[in-house]
Amino acid sequence: MENTLTPLTETIKVLLEEKKYSTLRDILETMNPVDIAELFEELQDEKEPILFRLLPKELAADTFVEMDDETQEFLIHGFSDSELKEVVDELFVDDAVDIIEEMPANVVKRILRQADPVTRKAINELLKYPDDSAGSIMTTEFISLRPSMSVEEAIKRIRRTGVDKETIYTCYVTDNLNRLIGIMTVKTLLLSDESEKVADLMEENVISVNTLDDQEEVAQLLSKYNFLALPVVDTENRLVGIVTIDDAMDVLEEEVTEDIEKMAAVMPSDKPYMKTSVLGLCRKRIPWLLILMVSATFTGAIITGFESALAANMALSAFIPMLMSTGGNAGSQSSVSVIRAISLGEVTFKDLFKVMWKEIRVAVICGVVLAAANFVKIMIWDFRGMVFAEAFPVALVVCLTLVVAVTLAKMIGCFLPLLMDKIGFDPAVMASPFISTVLDALSLLVYFTFATIILH
C-alpha cells in the first residue's frame, strides 16, 4: 500500500539523505517529544539511529518513551552500549518498566545491564507486580518530606532532589518508618510562610491505594478526586510509589477501548488498530463470531420448531426480523447504559432494584409506543386491503409481542451486567452482540407463543 508521508517527514527524510545534521538538530530541538516520536514512526528509515543521536540527552529520553515498541527495539539494536546507557539513565523507572515489558528477552538483558544498580533494583521490583495492578503503573521516583521540616527546608529538598522526579508538585510526608502520614503540595509550600512546619500544613486525610489494587480503580480515583498523583502503599501503609495523572489517563483510554471492543464482540488487545496485524485482528474477532453463530443457531431451531405455524400463516414470517432486532436493540440500549454507569462508578449491585424498577417503567413506555406505531403501520400499510377480522389478530400478536419482548429485553439487559459485575466478571461482555442473540431467541419464543394462543 502507498505510504503518504506528511510534509515535515518528507523534509526530514531529504535533509537526512543530504546529511544536513545541524539543520536537522535545529528543527528537532523546536519539537515536542510526542511529535518527534510520531516522526520516527512514520519515517521508518534505517538512518533513524543517526537522527536520534542528534537529539539532546533529555529530549532523546523523552522522545524514546513516546515511541511504539517496534521503533524502540529498532533503535536499541542500533545503539552502542554507552548510548543505551545514556538513554536508560534519563528514563523514569516506570517508563523503563513499560518499555522492558514489550521487549524480547535479549534486549531486556541489555537494558538491565546498562542501568545503574539502584535503577536496576527498582526496575526489578516493579516488574514483580502483577499486570494491571497499581504497582505495575506506579513510579518510585517521588519526593518525600518529613513532618518536622520547615517550608524553607522542604523547598530546599525539592530543589535538591526534584530533577529526577516525575512530579514535584505533590510531595509525600512520611514518618521514620516510611509510613505515609500526609500530603503536601508545592502550591501550599509556595503560598505559606517559610518558617511554618510541614506537619502543620500537610493534608492529613490522605487517599491512597494499595500496590495490588486494580489499575482501572486507581485511574478512576485520580479522575474522581481531580488529583495530579496518587500515593501507592504496601500492606503496612509504607509509601512505595505514586501513580501520576498522565499514566492514569493512558489506563483510562486503554480500559475504554477494551470496554468498547468487548461491547462489539471483539476480544480486547492492547495494540492500536493500525499496529495490529491481519491475523491478530482475526484472532480477536473469530472466537466471538463463532460463539454468536452457535447461539444464533438456537434462534434458527426455534423457527424450525414453529415451521408448521409459519407455513399456516406466512404473514407471520415477515415480522420476524423486526421483532428480533427490536428485542435485541432494546436490550442492548439498557445493557450499554448500565455498563457505562457501572464503569463510571455510578451504579453497583446494591442499586439492582432501583435500576430494574427504572428500566421496567422505561420498557413499558417504549414497548407501548413501538406497539402503537406498529399497529397503525400494519393496519394501514402491510395489511391494506385485507379484511379486518383477518388482519387484526396478527397485528395484535405482533404488538403484544413487542410490549412483552421489549420489557423482558430491558430487564435482562440491565440485570445481567450488574450480576456479572457482582460475581467478579467484566460487565462489558454482557453488551450488545451477546445479549442481542439471547434476546433475539427470546423475542421469537414470545412471538410464537402469542401466535399459538391467539391465532389457533
Next chain:
Amino acid sequence: MENTLTPLTETIKVLLEEKKYSTLRDILETMNPVDIAELFEELQDEKEPILFRLLPKELAADTFVEMDDETQEFLIHGFSDSELKEVVDELFVDDAVDIIEEMPANVVKRILRQADPVTRKAINELLKYPDDSAGSIMTTEFISLRPSMSVEEAIKRIRRTGVDKETIYTCYVTDNLNRLIGIMTVKTLLLSDESEKVADLMEENVISVNTLDDQEEVAQLLSKYNFLALPVVDTENRLVGIVTIDDAMDVLEEEVTEDIEKMAAVMPSDKPYMKTSVLGLCRKRIPWLLILMVSATFTGAIITGFESALAANMALSAFIPMLMSTGGNAGSQSSVSVIRAISLGEVTFKDLFKVMWKEIRVAVICGVVLAAANFVKIMIWDFRGMVFAEAFPVALVVCLTLVVAVTLAKMIGCFLPLLMDKIGFDPAVMASPFISTVLDALSLLVYFTFATIILH
C-alpha cells in the same frame, strides 16, 4: 423504592437531627470535597443548608462545585444573599460558569448579582463561547509572567497571585500586548538559579488552542502531550485562558459516554444514568428503536419477497437468523474498531485504502473459517441422515453466503465511519445497531441470490 443509605450518611442524618453541630463539623473537615458532595446528594434532607453552613469557606466552595445541579439549586434557594456571595467569591470562574449553565434564569440572576464586578464580567465573557468549545471549558484565572522577570521575581509573583489560580504549576509568559510567547513550569523555576531570566528558561515552542476549537480536540491534545494545562488564545494569539487537566478528563469521559451511547443506539445526553428520569430515558431510546424497526421491516420485506423459495425448501429458513446476525456482528466489529481508532486520532480518511485492504483480508479469513466450521456442523449435525446430494447444495449456499456476507459487512463496516468522519458527521452513529440492520438485509439478499442460483 427503598433508599439504602451508606453508614456514614446514616450517622450524619442522626447527628443532624440531634443538632450535634460541632461533631458534624469535625467529621466534615476530615473529608474530601468530592465525598462531601456525594454525601449531600445521598442525604436529600431539608436540613442540608444547615449542614453546608458548617463547612469552612474554602471547603464549602470546593464541595459546592462537585455537587449535581439539583443539590446546588436546592442549596442556593436556602442561601441568604451574603451566604451566596461567600460561595460565589470562592469559586473559580470556569466552575461558576458550569454551574450557571445548569441553573434556571432567576437563580442565574441571583448568582450574577452576588458576584463582584470583575468576576461577573469574566463569567459573562465565558458564557458567550459556544457549547463544547475550548472557550466554554477554559478558566481565565492563570498566572502570567513577563520574559524580563528573574526567577526570583517570578516566584514572588506566584506567591502573591497564586491563591486564586486554578493551577500555579504552569505559568504563561506574555508580551506587553498579552500575546503568548512562552511557557514556564514551577518545576523549572524551582530548579533554576534565582537570578536567571524567565526569557532564557521558558519553553518557546508553545502548543496552544483557539477559543473556538472543539473541546474534545483540546482534551485529546492534553492527553497526547501529557500536559497539566493548555493555553487558549484568541485569533490574535492573545492569551485568554487555560484548560486544566481535570476539566479535560471530564470532557473525555463525557465524550466516551456519548460515543458508547451512540454505538448502542441511544441518543446521547449529558446527565448520568441514575439522574435521568424515566421519560428522559424513553426520549433517548424510542427514536432509534423506531428508526431501526422501520429498517428491519425491509429485511422482512426481503423474506416475504422470497416466500416461494422458502416454501420450496424449508431447510433454508433455519439458517436465516444465523446468517443475519453473523453479517451484522462481523460488520459492527469492523465499524467499532475503526470508530475507536478515529476517535483516538489513529486513523483518518486518508487511510481509507490501508484500512479497507486490511479489513478485506481479515474478512476473507474470518469468512472462510466461519464457513468451514458451518459446513462441518451442517453436514454432521443439521443434515444428519439426509442424502449427500440433497444436503450438499444447501450447505454450499450457506457457506458461500457466509464468506461473501462477512466480506461485504466488514468493508461497509470500515467504510461508513470513515466517510461520516470525512463529511463532518460523528462516526459513532455508524456503529452496531444501524449498521447491523443494513447488513442483516444485505446478508439475506446474498443468501437468497445464492439459493436461487444454486438450488434452482
